[in-house]
Amino acid sequence: MSAAIQSVVLGATGYVGGEFLRLIAAHPTFELGGAVSESRAGDAVAAVFPHLATAVGETAFVGHDEWAGRIDRGSRVALFSAAPHGASAAILRSALERASARDLDIHVVDASADFRYAKQADYEAVYGEHGAPELIEHFSSGLPEHVDGTPTAHVGHPGCFASAMLLAAVPLIASGLTGGELFATGITGSTGSGRSPQPGTHHPERHSNLYAYKPLSHRHAPEVRLLTGQATGTLPRLHFVPHSGPFARGIHMTVQTPAEGVPVQALKTAFHDAYADCAFVELVNGTPRLKDVVASNACRIGVAASDEAVVVTVVIDNLVKGAAGGAVQWMNRLCGLPETAGLLAPAPAWT
Numbered sequence: 001m002s003a004a005i006q007s008v009v010l011g012a013t014g015y016v017g018g019e020f021l022r023l024i025a026a027h028p029t030f031e032l033g034g035a036v037s038e039s040r041a042g043d044a045v046a047a048v049f050p051h052l053a054t055a056v057g058e059t060a061f062v063g064h065d066e067w068a069g070r071i072d073r074g075s076r077v078a079l080f081s082a083a084p085h086g087a088s089a090a091i092l093r094s095a096l097e098r099a100s101a102r103d104l105d106i107h108v109v110d111a112s113a114d115f116r117y118a119k120q121a122d123y124e125a126v127y128g129e130h131g132a133p134e135l136i137e138h139f140s141s142g143l144p145e146h147v148d149g150t151p152t153a154h155v156g157h158p159g160c161f162a163s164a165m166l167l168a169a170v171p172l173i174a175s176g177l178t179g180g181e182l183f184a185t186g187i188t189g190s191t192g193s194g195r196s197p198q199p200g201t202h203h204p205e206r207h208s209n210l211y212a213y214k215p216l217s218h219r220h221a222p223e224v225r226l227l228t229g230q231a232t233g234t235l236p237r238l239h240f241v242p243h244s245g246p247f248a249r250g251i252h253m254t255v256q257t258p259a260e261g262v263p264v265q266a267l268k269t270a271f272h273d274a275y276a277d278c279a280f281v282e283l284v285n286g287t288p289r290l291k292d293v294v295a296s297n298a299c300r301i302g303v304a305a306s307d308e309a310v311v312v313t314v315v316i317d318n319l320v321k322g323a324a325g326g327a328v329q330w331m332n333r334l335c336g337l338p339e340t341a342g343l344l345a346p347a348p349a350w351t
C-alpha cells in the first residue's frame with residue numbers, strides 16, 4: 001500500500017464536505033489532514049455529522065489559517081474544495097499560497113463551479129467576477145470517463161446535473177448516430193441545494209411534490225455544452241429543464257434527441273464501447289433506478305430508440321458521483337492511485 005496522502009477538505013461542514021469526510025475515512029491511502037471550516041473551527045466534526053462519529057472520533061474542524069501548519073513540510077496533499085462557487089477560487093488561492101510556503105506537493109479538486117471553465121470570460125458570463133483568474137490555467141475540467149490522463153495538476157469537477165448530462169451526451173454525440181440537438185430533463189434531490197434552507201428545499205414544499213425550475217436557463221447548461229464539445233469536437237445545442245424531486249439525494253436525467261431509424265443495438269454498442277473500461281458506469285437493460293446508485297459512485301445508464309428519436313436515461317448520486325465521489329476519483333488519478341480506490345462501496349439501496 002502507498003504511504004498515506006494527507007487530505008484536506010475546505011467547506012467541510014456542507015453536504016458535499018461531509019461526503020468528502022465519509023469517503024476519505026474509507027479510503028486506503030487518503031488520511032484526513034484537515035476538515036476546514038470558517039464557521040465551526042474548533043467544534044467536533046461529529047457534532048455537525050453525527051453519522052460520521054465512528055469514523056472521525058474526536059477530530060475537530062480547523063480554521064483556514066491552521067491546516068497547513070499541521071502537515072509535515074514537503075508532504076503529499078490532496079486538497080478538496082466544497083466551498084460555494086464565487087468563494088472557492090479565492091479560498092483556493094490562499095490555500096495554495098499556504099501549501100507553497102510549506103513546500104507541500106499538492107493537487108486540488110474543486111467541487112464548485114469556479115474552475116470548470118477554461119476561459120475566464122465564459123465563467124464570468126454565467127457566474128460573475130472570477131475570484132482567482134490567474135489560477136484558471138492550472139485547472140482543467142471534465143469527467144474522468146471522458147478525459148485522458150491528467151492534463152493539469154488541478155481539476156474543476158463538473159456539477160451534479162452536468163455530470164449526469166455529460167454521461168449521456170458525450171457517447172451519444174461521439175457515436176455520430178444522432179445530431180447535436182439534445183433535450184434534457186433532470187430531477188434532483190434536495191441535498192443538491194446545499195445545507196442552507198431555502199424555500200425550494202423546505203421539507204413541506206419538497207415532500208410529495210415535483211416541480212420544474214429555471215426551465216431552459218439553468219447555469220449548468222453552458223458547462224455541459226462546452227465540456228461535451230471538448231470531449232467530442234461537436235458543440236451540442238442543449239435544452240435543459242431541471243426539476244426538484246421529493247427525495248434527499250440522487251439525480252435522474254433523461255436526454256432525448258430526434259433521430260431517424262437508429263437501431264437500438266447500435267446505440268447499446270456505442271454506450272457499451274464508450275464505457276467498457278469505466279469501473280463506475282454500467283449500461284443496463286431497460287431503465288436505471290435511483291435506489292441502485294444513491295450514496296455510491298455508480299452511474300447506471302439505459303438507452304432506447306424509436307423510428308424518430310433516441311433517449312438515454314442516467315442515474316447518479318448528486319453528492320457522490322456528481323461531487324465528492326467524482327472528485328475523489330479524479331484525485332486518485334492525479335495521485336497515481338487506482339481510480340477506484342476508496343470508491344467501490346455499493347449503494348445501500350434502501351435509504
Ligand SMILES: NC(=O)c1ccc[n+]([C@@H]2O[C@H](COP(=O)([O-])OP(=O)(O)OC[C@H]3O[C@@H](n4cnc5c(N)ncnc54)[C@H](OP(=O)(O)O)[C@@H]3O)[C@@H](O)[C@H]2O)c1
Nearest residue numbers: 011013014015016037038039084085087112192194195323
Ligand atoms: N450539493 C450538491 O449536490 C452538489 C453537487 C455538485 C457540486 N456541488 C458544489 O459543491 C459545493 C458545496 O456544495 P454543498 O451543497 O455542500 O453546499 P453547502 O451545504 O452550502 O456547504 C458549503 C460550505 O462552504 C462553506 N461556505 C459557505 N459560504 C461560504 C463563503 N462565503 N465562503 C467560504 N466558505 C463558505 C460553509 O462551510 P464553513 O462555514 O464551515 O466553512 C458551508 O458549509 C458548492 O460549490 C456546490 O455548487 C454541490
